[in-house]
Amino acid sequence: MTSYVLRRLVQMLPVLFLASFAVFAMIYAVPGGPVAVLVGENASKEEIAAAIARHGLDRPLLIQYFDWLGNALRGDFGLSLHSRQPVMALIGERLPASLQLAVAALVVALLVGIPVAVASAVRPNSWLDRLLSGWSALALGVPTFWLGILLILLFAVELRWLPSASRHVPFWESPAEAMRSLILPALTLGIYVSGIFARFLRASLIGEARQDYVRTARAKGVPERRIVGLHIMRNALLPFVTIVGLMMANFIGGTVVTEAVFTYPGLGRLIIQAISTRDYPLIQGCIMVILVAYMLINLAVDLLYAWIDPRIEYR
Amino acid sequence: MRAGSGSILQLLRRLCGRRSAAASLAFLLLVALAAVFADWLPLDPLTQSLADSLMPPSAAAWFGTDELGRDILARVVYGARTSLATAFGAVVIAAAIGVPVGLVAGFFGDWRDSVLMRCIDVLLALPNILFAMALIAVLGRSQAAALVAVGIAGVPTFARIARAQVMALRQLDFVAATRSFGGSSGYIMFRTILPNAMSPLVVQAIVLASIAILLEAALAFLGVGVPPPTPSWGEMLRTGKSYLHEAPSYAVLPGLVLTLTILSLDTIGRALTALLDNHDADLAERRGS
Numbered sequence: 001m002t003s004y005v006l007r008r009l010v011q012m013l014p015v016l017f018l019a020s021f022a023v024f025a026m027i028y029a030v031p032g033g034p035v036a037v038l039v040g041e042n043a044s045k046e047e048i049a050a051a052i053a054r055h056g057l058d059r060p061l062l063i064q065y066f067d068w069l070g071n072a073l074r075g076d077f078g079l080s081l082h083s084r085q086p087v088m089a090l091i092g093e094r095l096p097a098s099l100q101l102a103v104a105a106l107v108v109a110l111l112v113g114i115p116v117a118v119a120s121a122v123r124p125n126s127w128l129d130r131l132l133s134g135w136s137a138l139a140l141g142v143p144t145f146w147l148g149i150l151l152i153l154l155f156a157v158e159l160r161w162l163p164s165a166s167r168h169v170p171f172w173e174s175p176a177e178a179m180r181s182l183i184l185p186a187l188t189l190g191i192y193v194s195g196i197f198a199r200f201l202r203a204s205l206i207g208e209a210r211q212d213y214v215r216t217a218r219a220k221g222v223p224e225r226r227i228v229g230l231h232i233m234r235n236a237l238l239p240f241v242t243i244v245g246l247m248m249a250n251f252i253g254g255t256v257v258t259e260a261v262f263t264y265p266g267l268g269r270l271i272i273q274a275i276s277t278r279d280y281p282l283i284q285g286c287i288m289v290i291l292v293a294y295m296l297i298n299l300a301v302d303l304l305y306a307w308i309d310p311r312i313e314y315r
Numbered sequence: 316m317r318a319g320s321g322s323i324l325q326l327l328r329r330l331c332g333r334r335s336a337a338a339s340l341a342f343l344l345l346v347a348l349a350a351v352f353a354d355w356l357p358l359d360p361l362t363q364s365l366a367d368s369l370m371p372p373s374a375a376a377w378f379g380t381d382e383l384g385r386d387i388l389a390r391v392v393y394g395a396r397t398s399l400a401t402a403f404g405a406v407v408i409a410a411a412i413g414v415p416v417g418l419v420a421g422f423f424g425d426w427r428d429s430v431l432m433r434c435i436d437v438l439l440a441l442p443n444i445l446f447a448m449a450l451i452a453v454l455g456r457s458q459a460a461a462l463v464a465v466g467i468a469g470v471p472t473f474a475r476i477a478r479a480q481v482m483a484l485r486q487l488d489f490v491a492a493t494r495s496f497g498g499s500s501g502y503i504m505f506r507t508i509l510p511n512a513m514s515p516l517v518v519q520a521i522v523l524a525s526i527a528i529l530l531e532a533a534l535a536f537l538g539v540g541v542p543p544p545t546p547s548w549g550e551m552l553r554t555g556k557s558y559l560h561e562a563p564s565y566a567v568l569p570g571l572v573l574t575l576t577i578l579s580l581d582t583i584g585r586a587l588t589a590l591l592d593n594h595d596a597d598l599a600e601r602r603g604s
């Protein structure tokens with residue numbers, strides 16, 4: 001198992017190198033290149049010369065890359081061009097808000113998705129199954145930003161129960177206030193993700209229910225609840241976990257959009273601000289953080305898979 | 316084995332046999348026709364009239380008017396152009412890059428496979444909306460940038476499906492036969508294998524079109540997509556969100572059209588997948604007997 005983890009980590013390296021190089025090289029692809037990015041397009045010759053000397057822009061590209069990567073690995077992405085604060089500090093301010101939203105949405109998604117999947121898989125093609133499958137299709141098909149707008153219209157504009165713009169309140173400081181701010185964004189993102197969960201877990205459950213061991217268990221007189229809960233569920237989770245890993249990208253993307261709908265102060269809004277102000281060090285920092293997080297999540301999913309299924313041997 | 320025009324008509328007829336798929340097809344046709352013939356319709360998406368701003372839906376303006384007094388229905392119709400053009404362009408870009416990459420990787424399966432697939436992994440290293448945003452950060456905000464960003468984000472799926480198809484087909488007798496006649500690798504890949512791998516790729520194109528429309532709208536909603544004043548559904552939702560109190564229909568109706576378009580494409584994609592699976596099963600059965 002340890003060697004499997006190591007091998008997966010080693011496999012990640014080339015992708016991480018290439019992707020980080022692309023992120024680094026981003027500012028070279030911008031019109032005017034890194035000089036224009038750092039000092040603006042109307043800088044004097046002296047300013048340009050000073051910037052080149054200060055940042056070592058006259059050195060070979062690869063040397064500059066390894067220099068940048070070395071700093072990035074220490075969490076140093078330089079200063080934001082806009083606010084002149086360290087990029088990592090800005091990201092550090094926003095990351096907890098995004099994580100809190102992601103966890104809350106995951107809770108909603110599991111609470112809705114798993115019961116929906118089980119209820120429709122127990123009697124495939126029944127009216128309930130068709131109704132719930134329709135629900136999953138809707139949850140997946142309705143754009144998160146439109147769903148968010150509809151929820152705001154209902155709960156904030158019409159009923160005036162909840163705020164339309166969400167603040168970040170750390171959950172441990174004031175759970176009630178945090179819930180009030182989080183409930184609409186978490187519902188918006190969570191309903192979408194629950195559609196993913198429901199659709200794929202249903203398929204996976206139905207596939208398992210046709211297996212011989214289920215028939216054997218039934219023939220032995222094992223109670224139905226135990227068959228579904230213990231036998232089928234455990235085996236159906238395997239392919240399901242892979243799908244969830246693959247769908248993680250949609251989850252992260254959904255977080256960015258959801259934050260924009262509710263003007264929620266997370267990492268997603270930071271990156272949008274960075275793009276609209278052309279704050280390249282900040283863009284690079286945000287993208288690298290998301291890139292690494294996403295790759296680690298995928299690794300974690302792989303490991304979870306190995307842990308759930310003792311049949312798979314990892315040499 | 317190759318799907319001829321007869322079988323495409325047959326497929327279309329079977330598709331229309333499913334009620335949800337037929338309804339989806341009808342809706343898409345309506346949107347597409349409106350987008351193509353928008354110039355001939357009595358609709359004006361650009362003329363401003365501040366006296367008539369943020370009007371609710373009425374006989375004169377079915378979807379109401381926006382903050383500058385422009386007709387929202389007209390903007391939705393012209394926005395369909397932006398959406399459909401982006402979707403079409405993105406699918407073409409994704410297929411033009413992804414399919415050859417997948418074919419070469421799967422056909423040779425040697426170092427070329429490793430190198431190409433690592434590059435695809437790099438494209439997959441970021442969620443596609445972030446990938447598109449990063450690309451727009453470099454290219455600047457424009458319609459072309461949105462199109463390229465959405466298109467490149469779709470490359471990995473095409474590459475993977477083409478690769479899987481080639482790997483399944485290259486062992487079969489008709490490929491070996493072509494090779495024994497002296498067919499070059501390029502000929503075998505593009506003229507022998509590709510035509511037989513078309514159906515999953517076509518289904519993928521439809522699925523990707525719905526993803527592209529969603530992605531384009533999301534980028535515009537985030538304020539980094541097609542720049543104004545070009546009408547775009549995502550941009551309308553973005554602005555409409557600021558007027559939820561004054562004119563709730565502003566954000567609701569364009570969003571409804573967007574959602575129905577995406578759902579329709581998704582429904583057709585899934586119906587086609589099911590039909591093609593049955594079709595393949597039929598073929599296999601016939602050949603087995």
